[in-house]
Amino acid sequence: MLDHYVVFQPHRGREEDLSAALRDFAADITALTCIKDFSWGENTNASGLKHGYTHGCFARLTGEAALLGEYWNHPAHQKLLGRLDELCIDRFALDYPVSVAADER
Numbered sequence: 001m002l003d004h005y006v007v008f009q010p011h012r013g014r015e016e017d018l019s020a021a022l023r024d025f026a027a028d029i030t031a032l033t034c035i036k037d038f039s040w041g042e043n044t045n046a047s048g049l050k051h052g053y054t055h056g057c058f059a060r061l062t063g064e065a066a067l068l069g070e071y072w073n074h075p076a077h078q079k080l081l082g083r084l085d086e087l088c089i090d091r092f093a094l095d096y097p098v099s100v101a102a103d104e105r
Contacts, residue, residue: 001060001061002063002064003059003060003095004061004071006094007048007055007056007092008057009088010089014087017087018054019055021080025076026057029074032070033062034066034069035066036060038058039057040055040058041056042055063097064097
């Protein structure tokens with residue numbers, strides 16, 4: 001499995017637009033069989049907020065091939081990618097393989 005985290009720093013005044021884009025994305029992407037878990041939300045961590053990162057999302061995928069294939073190429077993901085430059089000053093992703101999921105312990 002692969003955990004995929006993304007954090008977003010929206011342009012001032014575009015926070016609600018980013019929330020709407022993430023909400024729409026979640027509604028369209030979660031049906032993919034390669035997604036084991038997905039969530040998004042507004043950041044409540046003071047450290048991240050201090051740097052302007054107001055939103056984040058998380059996807060647990062079946063593996064790196066799923067991230068680079070089915071997930072990456074899905075029309076909803078491509079639509080979101082197409083909007084992020086207008087919505088965000090900055091964003092970054094963090095991906096890492098998960099050898100044992102918490103529910104398998």
